[in-house]
Every structure is written in C-alpha cells, then in structure tokens.
Amino acid sequence: MKHFRLAYLEVPDVRIGDSAIEPGIVIKDGAADFFIQTLAYPPAPTLRDWLGTQVPFFFDASPGAPLLELRPDRAIINSDIISAAFYLLSGWQEYYVNARDQHGRFPYAASVQKQYGFVTLPVVNYYFDVLKTAIEHVTGQRIRPRAWVAGAPFATFISHDIDNLRSAWKGPAKAALQRGHLLDFGKLLGRHLTQPDAWDNLEAVAAATAAYGARSTFFVLPEHRPGADGTPNADYVLSPSLKNRFSALQAQGCELGLHGSIGTATDAERLNQEVGKVLDGPSGLRFHYLRWEPRLTPALVDAIGFEYDSTLGFAEHFGFRHSYCLPFFPFNFVTEAAHHFLEIPLNVMDATLHHPSYLNLRPEEVLPALRPMLAEIEQFGGVATVLWHNENFDPANTKNGPQQFAELMSYLQQRGTAFLTGAEICQAFRR
Ligand SMILES: [Zn+2]
Missing domain, CATH: 3.20.20.370 (Glycoside hydrolase/deacetylase)
Incomplete structure (x- = not known):
C-alpha cells in the first residue's frame, strides 16, 4: 500500500479487507499459506484482460469470477492482487530459488517473467490500476498518477x-594480429601510445x-x-x-x-x-x-x-x-x-x-x-x-x-x- 500511494497523487482513505461485511473494497485472499513457506514459485497465473491487455494474475483463487465487481457501496476484486504484487515486488522468487549464473546473478531463465512471458509488462502497475479503479468507484474521487x-x-x-x-584499440589490434597484418597492428599500437583512446x-x-x-x-x-x-x-x-x-x-x-x-x-x-x-x-x-x-x-x-x-x-x-x-x-x-x-x-x-x-x-x-x-x-x-x-x-x-x-x-x-x-x-x- 505504501507503493500504491507513491504511484498516485492523493489517494483517499478507504477500507480494504478480505470480507464483504462492511462498505469498502474487498480483495479475495488467494495465497493460502504460500508466504509462510519457502517455495520460490507460486501456482501458474490466470490470464485476465485489463486495459485491453492480457495480464497474468497470480494467486487467483476464483478464475471463473469477474476480476472486478462494482456494487453501490463496495468493490470486490476477485483475484488476490495484494499477494501477487507482494510476490513480484519483493523479489520472492530470486530470494528463495538457488539458481545463479556464472556471475552469481539470478538468471532470467529461472524467472516467472520468462516462464509465463511477461518480462516487458509491468504487471504490478496493472494490479494497482485495478485497485485504483475500485477506490475511485467506492469514493467517487478520481485518482491521478504521480506527477513528474x-x-x-x-x-x-x-x-x-x-x-x-582505454581499450578501444584492442579489438582492431587483435584482429590485425590474427590476420597477420603487422603493419596495421603497428599503426594501431602507435596510435594507442600517442593519442587518446576512442573510449x-x-x-x-x-x-x-x-x-x-x-x-x-x-x-x-x-x-x-x-x-x-x-x-x-x-x-x-x-x-x-x-x-x-x-x-x-x-x-x-x-x-x-x-x-x-x-x-x-x-x-x-x-x-x-x-x-x-x-x-x-x-x-x-x-x-x-x-x-x-x-x-x-x-x-x-x-x-x-x-x-x-x-x-x-x-x-x-x-x-x-x-x-x-x-x-x-x-x-x-x-x-x-x-x-x-x-x-x-x-x-x-x-x-x-x-x-x-x-x-x-x-x-x-x-x-x-x-x-x-x-x-x-x-x-x-x-x-x-x-x-x-x-x-x-x-x-x-x-x-x-x-x-x-x-x-x-x-x-x-x-x-x-x-x-x-x-x-x-x-x-x-x-x-
Ligand atoms: Zn560494469
């Protein structure tokens, strides 16, 4: 919620919970006990349309229900966008998986972004947009994105x-040497010693x-x-x-x-x-x-x-x-x-x-x-x-x-x- 508030200007106060008893926003809980375990990957996401884009929703407990239901004094979000946003934004997968590449980095190949093909989609921003729409409905106030x-x-x-x-000369010099062009190599070396490097x-x-x-x-x-x-x-x-x-x-x-x-x-x-x-x-x-x-x-x-x-x-x-x-x-x-x-x-x-x-x-x-x-x-x-x-x-x-x-x-x-x-x-x- 801190990040949600940083993403927008003036977010009105509204009750957000997981039960539909009071007015406000209901977000269905879909994570069960995932976050008390140390599994790196959640079950496969459901694809849902939002803003005309197919967006993966993790922890989607009711894939048959509409994503967003708007009632007179409340809005119901039927997919657990809070858990899904937390999972992605926290970097949960890279913390709990052991996969690292030769430089000790978490490899793209081991990511849910690669597995489900959404590396170029800022999925958490889509989740926030769902929540924003729900808050706008309940409060009647328009929420604008943060201003630059x-x-x-x-x-x-x-x-x-x-x-x-200092190394611009090295590639061409090595190539000249490999081809046996010693004159070219000599020229490159001479230039390296007397002139600033192109880099x-x-x-x-x-x-x-x-x-x-x-x-x-x-x-x-x-x-x-x-x-x-x-x-x-x-x-x-x-x-x-x-x-x-x-x-x-x-x-x-x-x-x-x-x-x-x-x-x-x-x-x-x-x-x-x-x-x-x-x-x-x-x-x-x-x-x-x-x-x-x-x-x-x-x-x-x-x-x-x-x-x-x-x-x-x-x-x-x-x-x-x-x-x-x-x-x-x-x-x-x-x-x-x-x-x-x-x-x-x-x-x-x-x-x-x-x-x-x-x-x-x-x-x-x-x-x-x-x-x-x-x-x-x-x-x-x-x-x-x-x-x-x-x-x-x-x-x-x-x-x-x-x-x-x-x-x-x-x-x-x-x-x-x-x-x-x-x-x-x-x-x-x-x-
Ligand atoms: Zn570097």
Missing part, C-alpha cells in the same frame, strides 16, 4: 557504467546526452585489478586527473555514482572503501556486471546508507525484473519491513540488445523492440532507466552504438519524458 516535472507523463534516467576508457570519451558522452536536454549519471568503477574470480574490473586507474574530469562533469550537472567492483556486492567493507574513492558520501550505486545476491546485497546497500541502487534488471532481457515500472523500496526478508534505499530498476542495457549471448538484435530492430516497453512505462507514469556504456558511444559501433542511442533519445524526447538523474528521481520519491 513540468507535467511530463513519465521520467527517464540515463546512466553510463564506466568500465573502459576515453566522457565529455562527448555527456554532450551526446545533453543534446536531448538530459544529464548523464556516470557510475565510476574505482577498482582496476580483476575480481578474485578473474572477471575484469576497470581498464583505467582513477587518477587525480581523471577525478578532476569527473568533477568537471559534475559541475556541469552530471551525477556521479559508484560502480561497485566484482566482489563488493557481498562485502560491505570493500564496498564502503570504494564509496570513499568516488563520492563525498554514499548516494547512487550500480554493481559491475549487475552482480547482486538477493540474500545478502540489499542489507549491505542499506548498511552503507546509499540513497538508491539501480542494478536490478535482467542482463539477458530488457523489461521489468520486479514487474514494476516505478522506483520501489525493496523488501527486507529478515526484518519483514522495507529497506531504506530506493531501487530505481534498470530497464534496458545496451549490451542486452546486441551481445551474441543475449538478444542479438539488428541495429534497425533496437528501437522497435523497446517501444512497447517504453509505452508501458509512459502509460503508468513510470521511470525508464537506460544504461548505455561510454564505449558504445564510439562511432565504430554500428550495432548498439551512438546511432541507436540517438534514436532512443529522440523517441523519448518526442514522447515528452522528463530526463532526470538518479538523485533527482530519489528526491521526487522521498518528498
């Missing part, structure tokens, strides 16, 4: 994880984002040594001169956040040390490789006092990992209360779109693939969180590069989005 600055219908958060600043482009990235009236949030990775498992961290050292460049970008209105290195998602001490290398105090965070251990990481993020995190998206598919298109306060399974930090869920990462092990879209397929998801966010006044790595602003990338970023930004601008930094989204949500 200047009446914008939705917000967009543009972010860049800074993994690489050393922080200012150009900020300018490309500013061209659409947006400000970039940079997640800075302060560790250049590989993780204990050999996974690479930054290809750069956070030198005083690089720090000065980040400060200058901050002075222009860009935001800096921490890109927690390999291992820090489960190590509070190291995570805390990294904060001090990048930020004056904890503010925003995203873990490198989207590493996140649902049983451990949220408590660390809270303990260090981050305002927000923006790690939670699936690496393998764009969409909604918690089936929700607004920021939310993650559930603490130990205290059974909300965590203090705000999660601004990640909806789309550049690598997901083209990487051979992910979606492998053609360049012209990128925006059309994303448009239905963006329309869902717009419909519910949500936040579209985009991760576009600085290395993919290199003109040499024609797959998920600057052209595809420009097409996406141009579309978002045309739709009248409010471009906000992570800190600004936090401010709007905590107000």
